[in-house]
Amino acid sequence: MNTPIADFVTKYANSDATRLHMPGHKGKTVLGVESYDITEITGADVLYSADGIIAESEKNCTSLFETAHSFYSAEGSSLAIKAMLYLAITASGDEKPLVLAARNAHKAFLYAAAWLDFDVQWIMPSEDTHLCSCLLSKDEVENAILTANKKPSAVYLTSPDYLGTLSDIEGVASVCKAHKIPLLVDNAHGAYLRFLPEDQHPITLGATMCCDSAHKTLPVLTGGAYLHIAQNADPYFVENARNALASFASTSPSYLILSSLDLCNAYLHEKGKEDFADCAKKVADLKTYLLSLGFTLFGDEPLKLTLYTPDYGYFGYELAECLSKHNIESEFADSEYLVLMFSPSNTPLDFERVEQVFDKIVKKERKILPNSPAPILSERRMSVRKAMLAKSETIPTEQAAGRIAASPTVSCPPAIPIVVSGEVITQEVIKRLLYYGVTQVSVVKE
Numbered sequence: 001m002n003t004p005i006a007d008f009v010t011k012y013a014n015s016d017a018t019r020l021h022m023p024g025h026k027g028k029t030v031l032g033v034e035s036y037d038i039t040e041i042t043g044a045d046v047l048y049s050a051d052g053i054i055a056e057s058e059k060n061c062t063s064l065f066e067t068a069h070s071f072y073s074a075e076g077s078s079l080a081i082k083a084m085l086y087l088a089i090t091a092s093g094d095e096k097p098l099v100l101a102a103r104n105a106h107k108a109f110l111y112a113a114a115w116l117d118f119d120v121q122w123i124m125p126s127e128d129t130h131l132c133s134c135l136l137s138k139d140e141v142e143n144a145i146l147t148a149n150k151k152p153s154a155v156y157l158t159s160p161d162y163l164g165t166l167s168d169i170e171g172v173a174s175v176c177k178a179h180k181i182p183l184l185v186d187n188a189h190g191a192y193l194r195f196l197p198e199d200q201h202p203i204t205l206g207a208t209m210c211c212d213s214a215h216k217t218l219p220v221l222t223g224g225a226y227l228h229i230a231q232n233a234d235p236y237f238v239e240n241a242r243n244a245l246a247s248f249a250s251t252s253p254s255y256l257i258l259s260s261l262d263l264c265n266a267y268l269h270e271k272g273k274e275d276f277a278d279c280a281k282k283v284a285d286l287k288t289y290l291l292s293l294g295f296t297l298f299g300d301e302p303l304k305l306t307l308y309t310p311d312y313g314y315f316g317y318e319l320a321e322c323l324s325k326h327n328i329e330s331e332f333a334d335s336e337y338l339v340l341m342f343s344p345s346n347t348p349l350d351f352e353r354v355e356q357v358f359d360k361i362v363k364k365e366r367k368i369l370p371n372s373p374a375p376i377l378s379e380r381r382m383s384v385r386k387a388m389l390a391k392s393e394t395i396p397t398e399q400a401a402g403r404i405a406a407s408p409t410v411s412c413p414p415a416i417p418i419v420v421s422g423e424v425i426t427q428e429v430i431k432r433l434l435y436y437g438v439t440q441v442s443v444v445k446e
């Protein structure tokens with residue numbers, strides 16, 4: 001598979017050209033990568049009206065994912081999420097659009113609701129669960145469609161979630177198809193699912209559009225992501241995708257990121273299947289080993305290792321500290337969970353080091369924790385847009401009872417709002433905010 005963007009950039013970097021164009025570093029070294037950091041010079045194509053090397057590279061990506069088109073984002077899934085919602089909403093032609101969304105949406109979804117002014121009907125999990133999770137059956141989604149006060153412009157799911165749980169995309173897609181509603185999936189954590197021995201990518205399973213943060217699980221620089229559109233989707237989506245992306249994006253995309261997306265195509269084509277199968281096997285072996293030591297595993301994502309730690313006598317963040325002392329940095333930890341993310345770029349030594357540290361952790365008496373408070377739906381007093389665009393102030397969480405949430409106050413990761421902009425902050429909400437360490441909140445000024 002060819003790599004037209006990386007080839008162009010490398011040739012230019014080696015050409016010793018006098019750069020009388022942006023960026024201001026002129027290719028001279030500060031970090032060491034500047035010679036590859038170019039702007040849209042002649043021959044470099046233009047991301048949001050691509051017809052040259054970027055279009056050629058996206059064609060490679062499209063063939064790898066077998067989509068109608070896979071578009072590049074140099075600004076993460078955060079950009080692709082806004083673009084796919086823009087497409088679904090404009091396609092529906094509804095002036096007061098409604099989106100049905102699982103409650104564990106990343107805050108990029110809320111910004112999209114504010115800027116696009118759509119109404120959100122949240123689908124809550126039927127079982128008590130963690131803030132990051134919202135596992136829904138296809139029947140629950142169908143029930144939400146049937147009881148909604150109007151036909152939704154889209155159904156929106158986050159899968160995999162931050163803890164590594166996978167939703168029944170196939171089942172939900174069949175329901176959405178029957179009701180002629182596009183299914184949009186935040187697959188920020190699951191670009192690699194396409195390359196497993198059993199392809200579990202949302203587009204393969206029937207989603208209409210999805211975003212993948214290529215940078216989270218593939219060898220791509222931070223910020224590199226995809227917006228995928230399925231082959232059987234309304235052609236309107238592909239025709240208007242570049243405009244949709246351009247509406248929210250910078251006009252100066254990073255060619256370092258674009259080059260890494262480009263090179264990743266060749267890697268995936270040549271070694272993707274083999275490497276991801278091998279890595280999934282290594283993670284599965286490590287999971288089996290940790291189970292044999294008595295740890296409790298959570299989630300079903302093949303490259304994510306999530307432990308429910310109180311059963312082993314520890315808070316999640318205590319185990320993260322323990323790993324950190326051995327120079328192993330985790331993805332996420334709270335009082336109950338520890339999340340480790342692996343990829344084929346991890347060496348066999350990385351796996352060994354993790355195993356050795358866990359070997360030394362002595363099992364203690366099970367920690368009895370109060371259940372982490374389940375996500376709740378608070379009364380909505382304003383639309384997301386109105387609340388986010390209102391004059392706001394930041395106040396201590398303890399003093400926020402009765403106030404209306406303004407911009408989403410959430411830590412990153414996992415960036416999932418506990419209370420949504422426009423909802424009233426109740427004592428129950430305050431309890432949850434404090435549980436997750438949120439001591440200040442942004443509220444609408446009275």
Ligand SMILES: Cc1ncc(COP(=O)(O)O)c(C=O)c1O
Pocket residue numbers: 075076077078079106108158161162186188189213223225413414415
């Ligand atoms: C579930 C989920 N969706 C979307 C995003 C945003 O992705 P990006 O950082 O690529 O913009 C994240 C980031 O952590 C995420 O966890």
